[in-house]
Structure formats: C-alpha cells, structure tokens
Amino acid sequence: MMTIEVTRPERTTTAGRWYLERAGLDALVAALREDGRTVIGPTVADGAVVLAEIHSSAEMPHAVGDVQGPGRYRLTKRDDARVFGYVVGPTSWKRWVFPPDVELSTGRRTGHRVEFAPTASHPTKLAFVGVRACELAAFGVQDRVLDAGPFRDADYAARRESAFVVAVQCTTAELTCFCTSMGTGPEVEHGFDIALTELDEGFLLDVGSPAGQELVDGKLASALRPATPVEVYTAAADVAATRARIGDPLPTAGLHDRLLAQLDNPRWAQVAERCITCGNCTLACPTCFCTSVIQKTDMEGIAATNERAWDSCFSPGFARVAGGSFRSRPRDRYRQWLTHKFGTWWDQFGTTGCVGCGRCITWCPVGIDVREELMAIAPPVALSPEPIRVEPVAASFNDFVVAQVVATRQETADTVTLTLAGADPAFSKGNLGQFAMVAIPGFPPLPISISRFTVDGIELTIRGAGPATKAMTALKVGDQLGLRGPLGNNWPIERAVGRDLVIVSGGIGLAPLRPVIHALAADRRRFGDVRLYYGARTPADILYREEMERWASRGGIEVHLTVDRAGPEWEGRVGVVTQLFDQATWEGANAIAFVCGPERMMQATANTLAGRGVTPTRIFVTLERHMECGIGLCGHCQMGKYFVCRDGPVFSLLQLGDTFGREGI
Amino acid sequence: MGDTAALVAALNATWFGSGLPPSAQTRLADMGRLETYPGGxxxxxxxxxxxxxxxVLEGRIALRTLVPERGMVTILxxxxxDVWGWSAIVPPYRGTSTVVTIEPVTSIVFEGAALRIALREDSKLAQVLYPRILVAVSRRLAASRLQLLDLFARDATAGA
Known part of the structure; x- marks a missing residue:
C-alpha cells in the first residue's frame, strides 16, 4: 500500500506519436499564449532553474545542467543544446495552483455591525511547460488534499482545471531524486495534455488528452511530423537509463506503520540538533499545503483583509494555543513533518505525501537527507523473502494456477503440512499471514493460511475436518491442486521492531503465525522479548513440535505450551492458553500482540492482554469467515465495513471495535 | 521465628501471598510449613x-479426574x-479432583483444620484471605468454561 499505483503500458507503436524540432518549442509556447494562457516554464534566475512566466522558448534554459546533493545545488554548462537537461529546481507548480498568498475575503466593522465579503477568485488560464513525473504525482496528491471533498478549495480547483500541462520525461537524474522509491517516476504515464521526451535535436511528443490532441491537430500541426521508430526507441531507452541511474528504490513497504511505531525513537532528537527549523523543506515541497490566514487592517481598525499565506509546521507558532505550543521543540516539529508526510497522510488522504522529487534534500541548508532519516528511524524489517505488496495470481472468480505437492508431513492424526512447488513465483513472495484459496475439482475452494514461504513455493498446514480438507490432507507427493493468491493482508511485523512481541495461538491457528516466527528468528536482534503462547486440544494435537523446540533453543523465543486436556503421561501444562500469561511478570506497555485461534479464544486472550497493559491498537487478531472467492467479490466474508478476505484477515482490535466477538455480525 | 521469616518471604514471592497485610502474612506463616514432594x-x-x-512455590501439580473407560484425565x-487443596476450607471439605505432583514440588502447606479455625476466629484474616481464594477459584471456573467449549475441536482451516 505504500507506493502510488502506476501502470506502465508498453508503448511500442509509433502511431499517434510525433516529432517536434527543438526550434518548434517556440511554436508550442506561442500556441499556448494565443490560447489566452499565462505560460509558466523553467528559466534561469539567481543561479538556479526556477519556474516563471515565459513569453517564448528563448527564455528557457539552453545547454544548462545541474548538480544536486544534500544542501547543495549548482548549475552546470551542458555540451548539448538541451532545454530540459536538469532536474527539478527550488520552485514547484504549487506556486501557481496554490499561490503563496491569496486574498480570501474582506471584513468591516461599523459600530455594532460586522460584514464579511469573500474575495472573488479570477485565476487566469494557465499552461505549464516542463512538468516532471514526480510533479504530476504532486498534482495528484494536492487534488486529494484540496479537491477531493468533503470541503474543497475552489480557487485551487479552478487553477488546476484551467492549466494545460506539457509534461517532460526525465532523461537525467540527480543524487537527490527518489521518484522510483515513491512509485511516481521517472516515467510520465498520465495526467498530462502533451508529454515531451527530449532527444538530441528535438522532442518525441505524445498526446495525453483531447485538449492536447486539439493542439496537435491545429496550431502545432505544421511543426510536427510522425516520429520514427528510432526516435521512439531512443526516447524510451533514455528514460529507462534515468530509472537505472536513480538506482535501487528505498524499502518503503510498511513505512506508515514502521514510522508510527517509532514516535519515541532517540533519532528525532539527534536530527533536531542539525535541523534549524527554517521550513525550507516545506516551502520547496510540491505537496505541503499548510497555510495561515493573516489579517491586515486599516489604521482605524474598521476594514480588514484576510490573506492566506503558506505556512510551515516548522514555524514556532504553528501549533500554538493560549497555553503554549503543542510542538515546542524542534524534534517535535521534525517528527510531525516526517510522520505526516510518510505516515498519517495515508490515513487522511489515502496516499503518501511524498513524491520523491528531492527538493527537501537539496534545499535543506544543513543538508538533512530525508531518506537517510527515514531509514535510520524506521528501518525495514528483513523479512522472508521480500516485504513488498505482491500481486496475486489467478485473481479472478474462476481461475486457479496449478501447483504440485512435493512433500507431505503428518503433523498430527488429522493435520498435514503440504509442501507445494511449481506454482507462480508470486506465492513464495507472499507476506506473513497471507492465505491462498485452495481448490481440488469437485470440492469447494477453501482459504488456507500459508504456513511457510520457501524459495520456490509455499507450505500449507491443513486439518482434515470436512470433505474438502480431508481430500487435501489425503494428497500424495506428485498430486496437483489449484491455488489463487497470495491473498489478504499481513501481520504488521514492522510495528514490532524494538518492541516485545507476544504471539498467542490456539490449535491450527499456529499455521499463519509460523512464517512470523521464521522471520523473527532470522532478524531476532531487531525485536525485544518474544514470547509464544500456544494452546492445543491435547498433547497429540500440538503442531510443529520439533520446530518449536528449535525456536526455543536457538531462536531466542520463549515458548510456552498448554493443552485443554491430557492423560497422566503428559507432564506439560494443562489449561487454557490465557492461563499461560495471566499471572506473568512481564509488562505489556511496550508489547505488541499477534493472536490467532478460534474467535472465542482470541476474545479471552485479548481481554487478558488488555489486563496486562497491551493497548488495543497493538493487539492484532486474524479472523475466520466464510470465503468463496478470496478477492472481495462474492460478499460472503463481510464483517461490518470489511471484507475479511480483502481487508484482512489481520485486524487490530481498534479496527474491529465492538464488532469483535459480537454475536451475529 | 526464622521459619516464619522464610515463609513470609515465600508468600511474598507468590501472587496469592504478596500484597497481604503483614499481620496476615505473619499469621499464615506461623501456621504454615514448607514441604518438598517428589514427582508422582x-x-x-x-x-x-x-x-x-x-x-505452589516451585514445580508443577496436576489436577486429575477419573473418567470411566478413559482413565485419569488431567484437566488443569x-x-x-497458585493454590491447591482449597476444598480443605470450603464445605464439604472433600477434594474435587485428585492432586498429583508431576515433578518435584516445593509448596507452602497449611493444615486445613487449623486454617478453618483461624478464619473463623480472626475476621481480619478472613477478610483478606477469602477474596484471594475466590479469585483463585473463579479463575479456574472461567478457564474451565473455555475448556468446556472444546474450541479446537471444530477449528478446521488455519486463520483465514
């Protein structure tokens, strides 16, 4: 969920793709101006490429490049005549769609009467020339913030609506660029009227909207010829080379949860020793939208003008109330900015607030690199094998991919672990806690948790309880079955970093938690105390017995077992699983808990955990519901506002609220 | 007196005994003794x-009950x-299950008759001790109810 979804259609034809000579750029600017538009584009001023109104392409940079790094920006001379041979500068298009100061209204106070009059907004028609992929993404973010309701900024909407967008594919990148990490570039995909890719002598031109088509068919027609395949290929290769130059993306999977779990990280104070809270990062940021309203009054104090001006969460007075400021320390303000931009922005607007343009890195006067801070404060968890969102395979109602049983292991009298191989590679890349819909012809498909991820497949632990599961547990090596998946969400293991982890499971409920334990054991030092409490029906029903001994002896995990009933030969504990820890001495305030088992057991466990001081936001349970499709289409597994298959099966107690354990939901 | 101090310390190491007023701890310690039992x-x-x-101070004790044709079943x-033998102070003073050590056990032990007399005569002791007995018994009752549900019997698919 952490990257902006970008689809990358293959473009291999030359149909509808045009070539524009470099000299023809002026015809483009002229055509936009003739259309009554104020044209904004890059120019060189004050030793930087800045955006400003342009009247002809002659005002645009020529043969200008740049060098950027943390707190560092220099223009360079290029050997060629390129107009877009640099990356983003200090200004962003925000200045024109969301101006830094806008008169909102006027007010008057005459005697006892007060009057307010909104100031009408008459934005001019705009055209933006040279919008990069990250900046198109920034428009998308701002649209969510300012124009997606329930309350809209009409001035912003009018400006956005009016703007003709000429996008530019990036054929160069600087050290500060990280669009690939945020999933926003460097490829321009949509959201433009015309897109240019600069070549040695001119531009490949793509049309992205009816308005763009009108321009290509009309005023710009005489400046264009169809592009040749070589031009199309060269353009694509240059953009691909830019992607390669930016290098490996940052591991952003789970960044929201990782960050929000680190509110007490000592690094906040350390970075605040460097941060001078100047707010440059927020002003240079193409998505930061915080403002303050300033009142200007006449000398008599009768008439006043309200002006909205960009503000910054780094301003000392930004969070001030009568009693003082809620974020008085620089560390509070830095934490606010970073956790909002990369964390709570998701909760508020369904997207990240960062587009990876790198401005906040370049224009930070002390050279704080947001990427470095993120990875230091909220490092990724080394999980098996790849903690990224995996697109499920066979993700339609009647589709399954075939996998083969390569090993079977009888866990208990009625429970078998099947090792599967030959399925789609997506399965081995699945996340901890995900499940697969498993099908054998003649039986209804069933959701089965993935109990282990192997290099080339998965393991499923299945208890033969009904006809379908009995058919599955009867499979032999060489038999095939159908799979759809991996499906569902995952245990939020990133949130457990630096915390104590309590894992409580009952019966077959240990299966979906087994990959969590494998991952923990592989990266044990990142977590505090890890305790596994497991309850089974009888000693003969205990799963993964030998493995559990290894977890305890070599994995640094406290393992506690209990059974509901036992014969006199059993020397272990007998009783319900909550009795394993209801009198324990550990403190739950720092702990996070993952719970899986029958719902009634999970309820009792949640109550006991709450009694030990674990907060509901950090108690996660996995729900079982009737599932037929596994992809949120059949409607069976609805629980309140959730589809358990699509939105779960892992939920925090906070998410479930009073629906958890309630009869008949 | 040395024994009393050792027993008070032992009481303080248990959830049952810690937090009792010092007078009650001393009274109990005077009545109690430390015992070590082998397994079985x-x-x-x-x-x-x-x-x-x-x-119980150390070790594990099983509560068992005889089920015809199944033999002895450990139920807890x-x-x-935790406490064993609470039946000794609750009428009709008969065991509700068989209590067996399953490994070497160290326990503080009280004579049921003496404790019953003390609880009858010393209302302050009764006032602090009965609630704890009640907690111990009610925890077992609640747990037994969950066990009675036999939750894992129908639990078929894993998690999802």
Whole structure:
C-alpha cells in the first residue's frame, strides 16, 4: 500500500506519436499564449532553474545542467543544446495552483455591525511547460488534499482545471531524486495534455488528452511530423537509463506503520540538533499545503483583509494555543513533518505525501537527507523473502494456477503440512499471514493460511475436518491442486521492531503465525522479548513440535505450551492458553500482540492482554469467515465495513471495535 | 521465628501471598510449613477429605479426574504461585479432583483444620484471605468454561 499505483503500458507503436524540432518549442509556447494562457516554464534566475512566466522558448534554459546533493545545488554548462537537461529546481507548480498568498475575503466593522465579503477568485488560464513525473504525482496528491471533498478549495480547483500541462520525461537524474522509491517516476504515464521526451535535436511528443490532441491537430500541426521508430526507441531507452541511474528504490513497504511505531525513537532528537527549523523543506515541497490566514487592517481598525499565506509546521507558532505550543521543540516539529508526510497522510488522504522529487534534500541548508532519516528511524524489517505488496495470481472468480505437492508431513492424526512447488513465483513472495484459496475439482475452494514461504513455493498446514480438507490432507507427493493468491493482508511485523512481541495461538491457528516466527528468528536482534503462547486440544494435537523446540533453543523465543486436556503421561501444562500469561511478570506497555485461534479464544486472550497493559491498537487478531472467492467479490466474508478476505484477515482490535466477538455480525 | 521469616518471604514471592497485610502474612506463616514432594506424589484424592491447603512455590501439580473407560484425565495444571487443596476450607471439605505432583514440588502447606479455625476466629484474616481464594477459584471456573467449549475441536482451516 505504500507506493502510488502506476501502470506502465508498453508503448511500442509509433502511431499517434510525433516529432517536434527543438526550434518548434517556440511554436508550442506561442500556441499556448494565443490560447489566452499565462505560460509558466523553467528559466534561469539567481543561479538556479526556477519556474516563471515565459513569453517564448528563448527564455528557457539552453545547454544548462545541474548538480544536486544534500544542501547543495549548482548549475552546470551542458555540451548539448538541451532545454530540459536538469532536474527539478527550488520552485514547484504549487506556486501557481496554490499561490503563496491569496486574498480570501474582506471584513468591516461599523459600530455594532460586522460584514464579511469573500474575495472573488479570477485565476487566469494557465499552461505549464516542463512538468516532471514526480510533479504530476504532486498534482495528484494536492487534488486529494484540496479537491477531493468533503470541503474543497475552489480557487485551487479552478487553477488546476484551467492549466494545460506539457509534461517532460526525465532523461537525467540527480543524487537527490527518489521518484522510483515513491512509485511516481521517472516515467510520465498520465495526467498530462502533451508529454515531451527530449532527444538530441528535438522532442518525441505524445498526446495525453483531447485538449492536447486539439493542439496537435491545429496550431502545432505544421511543426510536427510522425516520429520514427528510432526516435521512439531512443526516447524510451533514455528514460529507462534515468530509472537505472536513480538506482535501487528505498524499502518503503510498511513505512506508515514502521514510522508510527517509532514516535519515541532517540533519532528525532539527534536530527533536531542539525535541523534549524527554517521550513525550507516545506516551502520547496510540491505537496505541503499548510497555510495561515493573516489579517491586515486599516489604521482605524474598521476594514480588514484576510490573506492566506503558506505556512510551515516548522514555524514556532504553528501549533500554538493560549497555553503554549503543542510542538515546542524542534524534534517535535521534525517528527510531525516526517510522520505526516510518510505516515498519517495515508490515513487522511489515502496516499503518501511524498513524491520523491528531492527538493527537501537539496534545499535543506544543513543538508538533512530525508531518506537517510527515514531509514535510520524506521528501518525495514528483513523479512522472508521480500516485504513488498505482491500481486496475486489467478485473481479472478474462476481461475486457479496449478501447483504440485512435493512433500507431505503428518503433523498430527488429522493435520498435514503440504509442501507445494511449481506454482507462480508470486506465492513464495507472499507476506506473513497471507492465505491462498485452495481448490481440488469437485470440492469447494477453501482459504488456507500459508504456513511457510520457501524459495520456490509455499507450505500449507491443513486439518482434515470436512470433505474438502480431508481430500487435501489425503494428497500424495506428485498430486496437483489449484491455488489463487497470495491473498489478504499481513501481520504488521514492522510495528514490532524494538518492541516485545507476544504471539498467542490456539490449535491450527499456529499455521499463519509460523512464517512470523521464521522471520523473527532470522532478524531476532531487531525485536525485544518474544514470547509464544500456544494452546492445543491435547498433547497429540500440538503442531510443529520439533520446530518449536528449535525456536526455543536457538531462536531466542520463549515458548510456552498448554493443552485443554491430557492423560497422566503428559507432564506439560494443562489449561487454557490465557492461563499461560495471566499471572506473568512481564509488562505489556511496550508489547505488541499477534493472536490467532478460534474467535472465542482470541476474545479471552485479548481481554487478558488488555489486563496486562497491551493497548488495543497493538493487539492484532486474524479472523475466520466464510470465503468463496478470496478477492472481495462474492460478499460472503463481510464483517461490518470489511471484507475479511480483502481487508484482512489481520485486524487490530481498534479496527474491529465492538464488532469483535459480537454475536451475529 | 526464622521459619516464619522464610515463609513470609515465600508468600511474598507468590501472587496469592504478596500484597497481604503483614499481620496476615505473619499469621499464615506461623501456621504454615514448607514441604518438598517428589514427582508422582498424590497430595489429595478426589472425593476424599481434604486435609491440607497449599501454595505452589516451585514445580508443577496436576489436577486429575477419573473418567470411566478413559482413565485419569488431567484437566488443569497448577503452577508456582497458585493454590491447591482449597476444598480443605470450603464445605464439604472433600477434594474435587485428585492432586498429583508431576515433578518435584516445593509448596507452602497449611493444615486445613487449623486454617478453618483461624478464619473463623480472626475476621481480619478472613477478610483478606477469602477474596484471594475466590479469585483463585473463579479463575479456574472461567478457564474451565473455555475448556468446556472444546474450541479446537471444530477449528478446521488455519486463520483465514
């Protein structure tokens, strides 16, 4: 969920793709101006490429490049005549769609009467020339913030609506660029009227909207010829080379949860020793939208003008109330900015607030690199094998991919672990806690948790309880079955970093938690105390017995077992699983808990955990519901506002609220 | 007196005994003794008169019940800190299950008769001790109800 979804259609034809000579750029600017538009584009001023109104392409940079790094920006001379041979500068298009100061209204106070009059907004028609992929993404973010309701900024909407967008594919990148990490570039995909890719002598031109088509068919027609395949290929290769130059993306999977779990990280104070809270990062940021309203009054104090001006969460007075400021320390303000931009922005607007343009890195006067801070404060968890969102395979109602049983292991009298191989590679890349819909012809498909991820497949632990599961547990090596998946969400293991982890499971409920334990054991030092409490029906029903001994002896995990009933030969504990820890001495305030088992057991466990001081936001349970499709289409597994298959099966107690354990939901 | 101090310290190491007022701890310590049992020792038989009450300090005790044709079934284990033999102070003073050590056990032990007399005569002691007995018994009751549900019997698919 952490990257902006970008689809990358293959473009291999030359149909509808045009070539524009470099000299023809002026015809483009002229055509936009003739259309009554104020044209904004890059120019060189004050030793930087800045955006400003342009009247002809002659005002645009020529043969200008740049060098950027943390707190560092220099223009360079290029050997060629390129107009877009640099990356983003200090200004962003925000200045024109969301101006830094806008008169909102006027007010008057005459005697006892007060009057307010909104100031009408008459934005001019705009055209933006040279919008990069990250900046198109920034428009998308701002649209969510300012124009997606329930309350809209009409001035912003009018400006956005009016703007003709000429996008530019990036054929160069600087050290500060990280669009690939945020999933926003460097490829321009949509959201433009015309897109240019600069070549040695001119531009490949793509049309992205009816308005763009009108321009290509009309005023710009005489400046264009169809592009040749070589031009199309060269353009694509240059953009691909830019992607390669930016290098490996940052591991952003789970960044929201990782960050929000680190509110007490000592690094906040350390970075605040460097941060001078100047707010440059927020002003240079193409998505930061915080403002303050300033009142200007006449000398008599009768008439006043309200002006909205960009503000910054780094301003000392930004969070001030009568009693003082809620974020008085620089560390509070830095934490606010970073956790909002990369964390709570998701909760508020369904997207990240960062587009990876790198401005906040370049224009930070002390050279704080947001990427470095993120990875230091909220490092990724080394999980098996790849903690990224995996697109499920066979993700339609009647589709399954075939996998083969390569090993079977009888866990208990009625429970078998099947090792599967030959399925789609997506399965081995699945996340901890995900499940697969498993099908054998003649039986209804069933959701089965993935109990282990192997290099080339998965393991499923299945208890033969009904006809379908009995058919599955009867499979032999060489038999095939159908799979759809991996499906569902995952245990939020990133949130457990630096915390104590309590894992409580009952019966077959240990299966979906087994990959969590494998991952923990592989990266044990990142977590505090890890305790596994497991309850089974009888000693003969205990799963993964030998493995559990290894977890305890070599994995640094406290393992506690209990059974509901036992014969006199059993020397272990007998009783319900909550009795394993209801009198324990550990403190739950720092702990996070993952719970899986029958719902009634999970309820009792949640109550006991709450009694030990674990907060509901950090108690996660996995729900079982009737599932037929596994992809949120059949409607069976609805629980309140959730589809358990699509939105779960892992939920925090906070998410479930009073629906958890309630009869008949 | 040395024994009393040791027993007070032992009481303080258990959830049952810690937090009792010092006077009650001393009173209990005066009545109690420390016992060590080997594994396999039957401390109380189901249906028989319960003569002793204990608090486990170390080791594990099983509560077992006889089921015809299934033999002895362990229905609960008692871990350090918890009470065994509470039947000795609750009428009709007969064991509700068979109490067997399943490993070497150290326990504080009280004579049921002496404790019953003390609880009858010393209302302050009764006032602080009965709630704890009630907690111990109600925890077992709640747990037994969950066990009665036999939750894992129908639990088929894993998680999802």
């Amino acid at each position: 020792r039957e401390l109380l038989t189901e249906g028989e008169v319960a003569e002793e009450v204990g608090i 284990t008692i871990e350090p800190g």
